Amino acid sequence: MPSRFTRPPFISYDGKTSPVEHVSHYIQMISLYNQNDALMCKVFPSSLGPTALRWFNGLRKESIHSFGELIQEFGVRFMTCSQVPRPLDTLLFMKMGAWETLQSYANRYWELYNEIGGGNEKIAASTFRFGLPEDLELRESLTKRPPEDIRQLIRRIEEYKRLEDDRQ
Structure with missing residues (x-):
């Protein structure tokens, strides 16, 4: 972790809302560090509520190699929470x-x-x-x-x- 890093106040993901919106909010909140892939991965679980945190803790060790992969897996897991846009x-x-x-x-x-x-x-x-x-x-x-x-x-x-x- 960078020496002066302070964890932003995230809205915890409850597993019931859009994962895309959550990731967008997360990236916005941590935008100063978005070039630090490892930090982005390490801090991401602190933005998760109990349901999503259980999913995260259940990931196989070393199955994720980048923040891009992490958010892709997150999106796949919580895809059913995405709202279908109205025409x-x-x-x-x-x-x-x-x-x-x-x-x-x-x-x-x-x-x-x-x-x-x-x-x-x-x-x-x-x-x-x-x-x-x-x-x-x-x-x-x-x-x-x-x-x-x-x-x-x-x-x-x-x-x-x-x-x-x-x-x-």
């Missing part, structure tokens, strides 16, 4: 509920949009608009003047959320 057309079926606020709908929409991984900004604007009730002023505004990009869409949504808050 982009899932956004087409999202609708604002009859008693739902614009704030609530926008939050649900952006959460799903980010989960899908974003994508085409024009599709985002269209699918957001199609999920709004036909009599909503924001839908009319987005139809008459379609936003040119995501930032413009978000600004317009914020504007109408403020109007909605003022009416309540």
Whole structure:
């Protein structure tokens, strides 16, 4: 271990979430040492919770020769915890509920949009608009003047959320 090495505060991997996200978080937290393969391997178990640590302790001695191999084996073992991404057309079926606020709908929409991984900004604007009730002023505004990009869409949504808050 390097003399001034301090173990970063890792989020323990519980065996129930995405192994890819965990490895990404781990690499980010230890990025100052990512050129030190041995250190990356040696510290990795301290980022594991009980279930994953049992897996790690069960690895055959000298079966892993690099950090790349370690994370590959980790990913294979916990692959079933990976979330299958939803297709982009899932956004087409999202609708604002009859008693739902614009704030609530926008939050649900952006959460799903980010989960899908974003994508085409024009599709985002269209699918957001199609999920709004036909009599909503924001839908009319987005139809008459379609936003040119995501930032413009978000600004317009914020504007109408403020109007909605003022009416309540």
